[in-house]
Amino acid sequence: MKPIYYNLNDLFKTLTLFDGMGISFHHHLRNGDAITNLITTEFHHRNLKKLRLFPSAIFPSYHGILTLLKADQVDTITTNYLNGPVADYFAKHGKPNSLKMQTHGGRARAFIEGENKVDIAFVTAPTVDREGRASGAQGKSACGSLGYAIEDVHYASTVVLITDNLVDALDHYQIDGTTVDAILVVESLGDARGIVSGTTSITNDPVGVKIARNATNLIQELGLIKPGFSFQSGAGGISLRVTESIKTLLRDKNITASFFSGGITKYHVDMLEEGLVKTLYDVQCFDLDAIKSIDKNPQHKAISANDYANPNNPHRIIKDLDIVILGATEIDLDFNVNVTTDSYNTIIGGSGGHSDTATDAFVSFIVTPLMKARTPIIKERVNTITTLGKHIDCLITERGIAINPRRHDLLEQLKDSHLDIVSIETLMARAHHYTGSPQKTQPKKQPIGVVEDRDGTIIDTLYTKE
C-alpha cells in the first residue's frame, strides 16, 4: 500500500521542497492537462526559487509554468517540445542558459544517465491502484500510453502519482508501482476534450496530396515496401496521407509490416486490426481509437521513451525502423531541419522524436510544401538546427524531390527513376522563382538556451527575438 492523499496540501506537507529543486511532468494529457498547472501553481504560492523544470513537453494550456517564469522562480526548463505562451515568453524575456531542448530519446537517456536530475516526478496517471501501479488506458481521463513518463518514475528521487481514478488493483499496467512514493487523488485530471484532441485529418489539400503521392512513389521505387518492413509517421495531414497510401499498397500486394512506432492514430490502429501490421509500439496515443486499442489489443504495446528511442539503449525500437516520415518548418542546403523555431526565433515546437527517428531509420523522408504562404521552406541556413542534415535522406515537395548526396546508395538506386529528382539547390531555385530570394533575417539577439541532440551533443543555440 502506498500513502494516498486526497488533498494537495496534505501531500505537500510530506514532500521535501527546496530552492533549486528539479521537478518533472509528462505531456500525455496535452492541452487537457490540469495537473501541471495545479502543481506549478502550488510551487508558485510556496515561493520556491530557482526551480529546474523537466516537462516532456509544454502546451499552450500550461499557464502555471508561465506564472513561475514571470515570478522569476525558474532557473532552467528542459523539455522536448514547446509552444504557446511559455514559448512566446522565452522568445521575448528568456534568460541566458535557461532552456534546453532535448529529443524524446535524449530525455530518456539523460534521466537514466543522471543528467536530468529530478527530485520529484509528478506523474499524472488516468488509473492508479493502491500499490502504485498505473495505466493510461483506462479511466475518465484516459490518454493511452504513458511512454514519456516511465523514466521519470524510475529515476526521480521521489515519485508522486496523481489520478482521478483510484482502483483497488490493476491487472494491466504501464507503471509497476515499485518506485512510487505517494498517490494524490484529485477530482479531475483535466478536460477530456483537450486530452483526446483528435488526430489531424488526412490532408485533402491538393498540394499536400501531391506531396504524399510523390512520397509514396519514392518509397515504392526504393523498394522499401516489402514483407516485414517497419514504418513511422507523424500525425500531420500529409504524413497520414502517405500512411493511407501505404495501407492501400499493403492490401494490393498482400504484404504485412512488422511494426509501426511512435505516436499512434486510428489510421495505424485500422491497419493493425486489418492484419496489415503485426505490432504497434506506442509511445503516445493521439486519439480515442488508439486509446481503446491499447487497452484491448495485446499487439498494440505501450512502450517507454527509453525503449522507443534512447540512443544508448541497444534494444530501442527505432533502431530497426526502415521508414520515417517527418515534417519541417525549414530545411537548408545541408539538409539540416528546423522544427523548433520560426524565422524570428519564436519557439514553435521542438524535436520530439524528429532527430531520434531520422537518425535511426534506414531512410528518413521530409514531406513539406516547397513554399508556405509564399515563404520558401529551403534556406541557405536554417534558423535553428533541430535535426542534423546528415540524418535526413530525402526531401519531398510538390515541385520535386531532393536526395541527400550522402546517400549514394539511394541515388544509385534512383538513377533511372522517372520521378522528378533534383538537387536541393535546384529545389530552392524553383521556390525562389516564385517567391524571390528572401531577405536575410535580423542578427540573433540574446542567447537563451540550446538544442541538444539525443546523444547529449549541443547542436545549436536558441535566442530571444528582440
Place this chain on the structure above:
Amino acid sequence: MSRSYLFIPGDVPRMLQNLDVFDADSIIIDFEDSVAIDQKDEARLLTQAFLSKHHFKELDLYIRVNDVSQKTLFEADMQAIKALNIHGIVLPKVTLEALDSVDAFFDRENITFPIIGIIETPLAVLEAQTIAKHKRIQGLLLGAEDLTKDLGTTRTLDAEEILFARSQIVFAAKAYQKEAIDTPYVFVRDEAGLAVDAQRAARLGFTAKASIHPNHVETIHHYFSPSKEAIHEAKRIVAQSKKLNSMRFSLDGSMVDKPVIDRAKALLKRAEKYGVLS
C-alpha cells in the same frame, strides 16, 4: 488535346502559384462563377501579373471569362487577357447568338483565341452541332449543373438526366474533329463516384473531363488515357504495317487499313505525350 481541364479560381494566389503542380493537362483560370462580383478586378489583375511573369511550356492554359451577355464584365476580361500567352478562352453559356457576338468582338479587337464553349442551356444542347462547326470553336464542354437547373431536374450518379446532352455533345464535337469535354464531377470527396462518372463519360466518347478539384485529376487521367491494351494493340498494328510496308493487311483475322493505322499512330502519340507509352 488534353485529358483533363482543371478549373481554378483566378482570385486565389495560392491556386495560381501552384497551377502547374496539380498534374492537369489543361488549366482553366476562372473569372466567372468561382469569383465573386467584387473580386473580378482582383482576379484579372492577379492573373495578368502572374501569367506575364510565369510561363508554362507543358501546360495548356485557358481562361473562363464572364459570359458575353454581361458585356461590361466580358469586355473587361478580354481586355485583361488579350495580350497573355494562353491557349484560348472558355466561354460560358455559349449559344449561336452568343458566339456571333464574341466573333464580332474578336474581329474588332483582332483577337484570335480559340474558344471552348460551355454547353449549359437546353438551347445550346440543341444548337451543339452548329456551335461545334464554328471556326473559332476548339471544343465543347458540358456544364451539367446549370443545364439540369434549366431542365428542372437534379444531378444523379446515374446521370440519366444528362445522357442526351452528353451524347449530343460527343456527336457534334466528333463530327467536326473538335474536343468533347465532359462536365466536372461536383462531389469533391466522392472518389468512387468520380470513377464511375469518368468511366461513363469516356465510354460515351468524350475526349476529356473537366474538374473543379485538383484531387480529381489522377482519376480522370486514368480513364482518359489510352489503356495498356489499346497501346499494345496500336503498337502491333503500326509494327505490322512497317514490317509489311503496307497500309492494308489482315491482323488476327481483322482487316486493317489506313484509317486504322492512322488511329493507332495517333493513339501512340497521345500515349507518349501523357507518359503512359511504356
